[in-house]
Amino acid sequence: MASNKAVFSPLDFDIFYNVIDGELSSTQNNVRYGINPFTLENNPAVPVISLHDVNRAVEAAERAAKLWAKVPWDERVSAIGEYANAVEGKAEDFARLLMKETGKPINLARQEINTCVEYLRGFCQLSLPSEVIEDTENRKVVKRYTPVGVVAGIAPWNFPVQLLCMKMVPAVLTGNAFILKPSPYTPYCSLKFAELAQRFFPPGVFQALSGDNDLGALLTEHPNVQMVTFTGSISVGKKVMESCSKTLKRVVLELGGNDPAIVCADVDPASVAVKIASAAFCHSGQICIAIKRVYVHEAVYDAVLATIVEFAKALKLGSGEDAFAGPICNKDQFERIRDLLLNVESTKLTVATGSTKPPSDMGGYYIIPTIIDNPPDDARIVVEEQFGPILPLMKWSDEADVISRANNTSMGLGASVWSRDIDQAERLGKQLQAGNIWINTHAEIQASAPFSGHKQSGLGSAMAVEGLKACCNVQSVYTRPADGTA
Incomplete structure (x- = not known):
């Protein structure tokens, strides 16, 4: 049978x-x-x-x-x-x-x-x-x-x-x-x-x-x-x-998810930034558990931002063996991301790299990987799940404050903490309201581990x-x- x-x-x-x-x-x-x-x-x-x-x-x-x-x-x-x-x-x-x-x-x-x-x-x-x-x-x-x-x-x-x-x-x-x-x-x-x-x-x-x-x-x-x-x-x-x-x-x-990543002061900015950017821009950000918001301790903010900017600039878009990401999957999502980018432009947020306009020399639904430098917490690009290659980075200095900001969303699919101090990372991780918590990694799932979301x-x-x-x-x-x- x-x-x-x-x-x-x-x-x-x-x-x-x-x-x-x-x-x-x-x-x-x-x-x-x-x-x-x-x-x-x-x-x-x-x-x-x-x-x-x-x-x-x-x-x-x-x-x-x-x-x-x-x-x-x-x-x-x-x-x-x-x-x-x-x-x-x-x-x-x-x-x-x-x-x-x-x-x-x-x-x-x-x-x-x-x-x-x-x-x-x-x-x-x-x-x-x-x-x-x-x-x-x-x-x-x-x-x-x-x-x-x-x-x-x-x-x-x-x-x-x-x-x-x-x-x-x-x-x-x-x-x-x-x-x-x-x-x-x-x-x-x-x-x-x-x-x-x-x-x-x-x-x-x-x-x-x-x-x-x-x-x-x-x-x-x-x-x-x-x-x-x-x-x-x-x-x-x-x-x-x-x-x-x-x-x-x-x-x-x-x-949906609006996954935060909390980067602590003791990290190696270069290595952590590359891992975070990879988890944010893979499949042009069209992943439910992609990193959508990054909270970086003010002591390493400039170094992390600089590395992520260089990573984003070097990303190759296309379909070939050496391409990191491709276009947006469909027109409806492409237009939704364009609307978010227009909002970034109209609210005069700081674009560290990338563009609020699609590339003119590529024929598909391409969006240039874009980094937003320290937008306010109530910006659409922070509040909404972008599901595209736009990544906001924000500064933090106080643990209780950053936990409150990370949890200030109706979504709770995933979240990560990045720190050499595992005790600190686990202490922060236990306070995050999400179904999947990662320490010094992000978006890892397997058949033997439960996968679920909290809140909405x-x-x-x-x-x-x-x-x-x-x-x-x-x-x-x-x-x-x-x-x-x-």
Whole structure:
């Protein structure tokens, strides 16, 4: 039961289909086109799903979930492991495709595919066994976890397949059927991931539906979807939660972040500044746990600022092997970042390097990496999550004050502290209100560690054993001897 024995054609990375009930499905003339952020040319056509097809997919998932839940854990692990090997075997094809839809340089695209393989294998090292709470002569009490049934995953455009794996693997590993809705901006790799998966999972266990923004509501409102796992903006996350509340669906939300980095007085400015700038400008800042605000102790502020400025000036933009970052992924985000830069200009903030205008000599959605020198705490570039290559640096001198400033946000996804004094770093870190705290590093995550947000940055967990439990109903079983037995 743990594999689909049908014969499949080789993956064609130029033609894209929905994956419904183990089969490739088109929508004939109802298609849309993504945009290549490097060239602004159309990517290939992808289907736009209908309500009829959503219902077909949910019905297939319901059938598959009942059977897949009965497949032994070890067989599910084996299927996921074989799938991981297949993804790894097609890694370069996937990376080249990922470039065209996200604007990632080739090495960053390869890194995302490699991370997917790590997640596929890493989750399979976890387990979720039953737990005996009490076992006496008169009574046995066991806690166990049962799959919820049909799980819908709504993935974002910035890391479409990495987030797909974060959602799909816990759901499928714990015995659920999974339906993916990729972002309309970046559906291509996701559809091919699902197509490849049909070789290893029974029909209906892993499906993928391409569509426009209306597709999300069709899944969150569907009465026969039991759980939704969503990654995206806070505003959309609230709508997802409201929609799910109508049928009391389980929901996991990983939402926006405005991650602060606190740099202490004892750091080596040169080495720390490069690490911070790398964590801020990777993928042109389009990472939920990228560093978004930097608070630098006044004793080293000038030195850190100077190093980050030189780093930003030297960054190579483009798609090649030597490129550090590419363009912004899509026009909507590009225009949002341009609006923030216009605000920087109109409020006369100090631009240490970069520009408030896009480069005129590059054809894609490029934004020049830009550093803002010591803006006020109420500046938009400090308060809002920029999700782009604009980084504000601010001075601090008092620990209590910098903690208050770092925590003064409705978001709480990640935060980091940089110091040679580990006691100081841990003391500051314990006071930061975020789901992920890093000391002398930033943005490291792994399948075995929980990943969640505090405050309005999320609800629930998407990684580790906590992520497995999120895809299950917990069940307590009480057993007593039958009457008349010894």
